[in-house]
Amino acid sequence: MKGWMSRFKAVFALTVMALILSGCGESFLSALQPSGEGASMLLDLMILSIVIMLFVFVIVMIIYVFVIFKFRQKKGQEDIVPKQVEGSHALETLWTVIPIILLLILAVPTIQYTFALADTSPETTEEGEELDQIWVDVTGSQYWWHFEYRDIEVTTSQELYIPTDRRVNLSMISDDVIHSFWVPTIQGKMDVNPTGNTNEMYIQAEEEGVYWGKCAELCGPSHSLMDFKIVAVSPGEFEQWVEDMQSVSGEEEPESETAQAGQQVFADNCMSCHAIGSSPNKAGPNLTNFADREKLAGVFDMNEENLREWIATKGEEMKPGNSMMDAPYDLSDEEINQVMEYLMTLSPSEITPESANNGIYEDSDLSGLFPEESEGEGEGNSDSEGNGDSESDSESGNNSEDDSEGDSSENSNDNSDNNSDE
């Protein structure tokens, strides 16, 4: 009877709790309004722990309030000497055993979820076939994010496009100090270490949308401005986006004359740090689809005024301590205008953050992105598995290998390049 009652109470409390919590924050940012598999699991776990803890809290408070009102000394009682109780084995055993049970209830799902979230092996369909995995090499730098899609030669920065039909695996490393990759609505956070300790996690969005990501580890003055976005689009849109991005070489000539002049200025002054088209990680963000971005430098509204200030002041006031402040360029107002015009032409794809919010769902099995699949299921799978394996090798703590590499952050990038050459 008691068990039934408590279960009922738990379900009731859970529902109420979920309702209260979901009123908190914005749907693109709040961990309490999950839109991804990981964040949903985590919210379940959070609610379970809150319910258990509230149960304890309520008991403590009942005793507490009772005791304070009941046993407060009243006028004229100053001489009463209460009984000096030494303790009670029964009671003490009770409040040792019950917490242990409650903690066990929490510990079991905790461990399950901890392992589940760390699992980056391929997903399987209902028929037991392995889905192709998308791996993205993430690099965190002061104060921006770089994303390289492994095997499909697409590079982007600041805004990561993912399809909604499957998990996207991330392999993360930092270029300088420790950062932490956090998209509260999609998945819990994971640190991005500089030391050759590559971290892996998966993200999965259940619905289309633009989700805000944050850096969660103090990384310098502009730590609070190191935002990024996850743009979750339907698989068909994602496939198209990839194809559009792949077709950019950076040599395309813009239509207007000002923009052409801007392209020249850009090539002379900016190309040492920035790239357009697929390229290895450089000192500054990749600008292939710059004009499609929702935000400038991750946090500012994408408008002319902001862009001008950014280029003219190198973001000194906007993002203190950013590494563009060291860039040697010196542009005239006219040149800035030209570069701005050129930058605003960098819109290679129809698929933009708007596509994530337009409610159009295009289906695809993404097989176009994995050409080796057509040669035969088995081979394709083993190949993508191979990637996972090479990563898990380094995960198993092969010290000597990692150490001897010294600059293994670059090596891991090289590896992925090699893979894509094959």
Added chain:
Amino acid sequence: MAEDVLKSGNLPENPERATLEGRNKFMGFWFFLGGETVLFASLFGTYLALRNSNAEGPASEDIFGLGLVFIMTVLLLTSSLTSVYAMYHMKNNDFKKMQLWLGITVVLGLAFLGMEIYEFYHYVHGYEFGYTTSAFSSAFYTLVGFHGGHVAFGLLWIVSLMIRNAKRGLNLYNTPKFYIASLYWHFIDVVWVFIFTVVYLLGKVG
């Protein structure tokens, strides 16, 4: 009791713990050694984590020579024994012999320290294995250097005790001091046992 403690003469069994001050020193110093254990553990841990991170500089197999290390080990182990002898004579209230054995301890310690300095010099100039060469070199010099610093401090301590008390023999005021100095010396030896095992021998084995 105060002034009595300065009188030399017959001492009770365990003179180092005969006074409250002595017991306090004795206890406090042991606890300090407990803390030192964690200090060296942190250094050992750091070293073990970085021992393969030689960043294209020399690796442990390339530079460590076991001959020198073996001699250093024997020197330090022997000095541990000689300081036990010193305490033996202290407990028998034989001041002269205690001083003699402490003197031998100091000489052995100095020899150890000299060889360590030679070893470092050799690495830096013979192998270009400097403090800033790699994470491995930093960890190596820091760990072994911390131990060397402890040896140097221990030598200074014992020598100043010997000089200070040279003319007045043993009493209840200075026996605890001698005793804890010898505890310190043994502890240094304990650390070295791990250094030669973990740093040098494991460095050779790989």
Added chain:
Amino acid sequence: MSTTANQKAGIGSVLWDYLTTVDHKKIAILYLIGGMFFFLVGGLQAMLIRIQLVVPENEFLSAQFYNEVLTMHGTTMIFLAAMPLLFALMNAVLPLQIGARDVAFPFVNALGFWLFFFGGIFLNISWFTGGAPDAGWTAYAPLSVFSEGHGVDYYAIGLQISGFGTLMAGINFLVTVINMRAPGMTYMRMPLFTWTSFIASVLILFAFPALTVGLFLLTFDRLFGANFFNPDMGGNAIIWEHLFWIFGHPEVYILILPAFGVFSEVIPAFAKKRLFGYSSMVFATILIAFLGFMVWAHHMFTVGLGPIANSIFAVATMAIAVPTGIKIFNWLFTLWGGQIRMTSPMVFALGFIPTFTVGGMTGVMLASAAADFQYHDSYFVVAHFHYVIVGGVVLGIFAGLIYWWPKMFGTFLNEKLNHWFFWLFFIGFHLTFFLQHFLGLMGMPRRYWTFLEGQNLDLFNLISTIGAFFMAIGTLVFLFNVVKTQLKGEKVSGDPWDARTLEWSIPSPPPFYNFKQEPLVRGLDPLWIEKMQGNGKIQPAEPLGDIHMPNRSLTPFMISLGLFIAGFGIMYQGGMWVLAGIGFATTFGSMLYRSLKDDIGYHVHKEELEEEGDGSNG
């Protein structure tokens, strides 16, 4: 030699008295002044932080300055405010509670204080020489290694100096408890505050060396080109995180355990009942300390240690909730059936119970490794540790200060003002921090200089800032109360609270030798026993005789001053190496002086003692 009376003296001689004192009660006052000073400095920094976050995209502080303020707020509050204030209580009370005339190492005790003091000053000088440390109080490498200027050097060297002081203070208390207890004061009769201070000292002994090493490595990396944390040369930043948290987690218990001890004194005293389940309280304390050493990696769940390590540390962390829960229920059941007097220390203790329970709840939630992926480094964590440290440690410190104030100073703080202080502080605290739990889950990471508009974070941040002002006003009320009370200087009896333990059996403030005759302890809560079964006075364990006292000494001050000077030399190098030479010469010279000079103390003679009344609390 025996200067017994505290005659009115000039500023110079008072200053000299405090510079050279080895009396644990005066050292307590020094710790109190130092700790309070830094508490106010840290509080000011907290206010700056809250003002900056009052509205989105505020530009009250620059990004760099904000990072310096947040780093120094954390560092100051933990190392320079909370710990010394606890040491103030321990020094003032612990020897009295065990019936000792002094601590085991009076000289080392003074040295501990001066090292802490100079370390703290050293750290704060950074404000005036080009910028304070800016890498967070955790100083994660490699950010702390790459940090420009000398800020982080000040952090590393300043904490190193004050860390030595803490270690010595810890060893001193350990030996004091083991060797200096009065006859009859067995371990299981020791007051809980003594027990928890003892266990906290054990933690200090084993936790601080890890910090010492970590700080050395950081110093070497920054100043001498070592490569421990430099990824390009094979270094590994994770080592710093481990070393820091191997120290940092026990540090949390170093702070909270003595606060638990304070509550375990205050609650029985004002419930007029002995502590419920004394032995399980002792056992729980030991268990917390033991488990506290095996859980540091729960600060590192998101670092990428892998699911196996995360699970192990998650379960170990959850286990700590059990002994902590035992404590909470034991306090509640001490109250049960008692005669509760709502004095101000008691109000603090009662405010602590629900607040700390919330802190403990969120602690268990954080222990759930996977869920921590959401909480970690968000405002949820900020809220959690302020609930534990303000709701536990700070409330404990103030409860203890107010409770033992008569014993330390012989005066009585105004109760009405204390209640005002409590309510302003308590309400302000919950306003400030409760909503921060939600801010964190709503997507606000910690250590954010500014937050953007349109994220629905504005309202809660505003409320939080308003709460912070309440806390500030409350603290000012307390300061006003202290000044007012001390100016008035009304003397109180030895036992103004009608309390239970040994420290209340002697006059307030106690004579410099504490106990005229060693007390004979007949059980737990010795004074209570004598009140119930005897004449209310503790029986002596020895006939009146000469009392041995240590000599005063300036050496601790000089040793610390030397390290302080040397710190600048090591940091600025170049021509400043001279300073390092001078500093180390001063330090080692003073140490040599100390060890060469026979310092055997002096005696207070029986005849002098007889003139001074019977030494009871009368």
Added chain:
Amino acid sequence: MADHTNSVENTDKHEFYKKKHREQMKHQVVTFVMMIAFTLIAFGLVIAEVSAMFTIPIILVLAAVQVLFQLYYFMHMNEEGHQWPAVMIYSGIFAAVLTILALTTITWW
């Protein structure tokens, strides 16, 4: 807490102590010889290049035993009045083992 400042006059007792000390000293010399022997074995194993799988555990065990010798014989932890030192040293070793384990297993992955 009386202090035994009065020295022991009794010569018989004195002789007894001396004899006891000599006994202990013998133990300590034996200990020393064994420590040297252990050192020789450890170095010998490494120089002889016996397989690492075999050598590493052996030399670590030899080191641990040497440390116990130092603690119990040279530092007299086997004598009475050493309960607290033992508690603190073993606590220190406990913390030390955790530290080293963590730093060797979960700093690289």
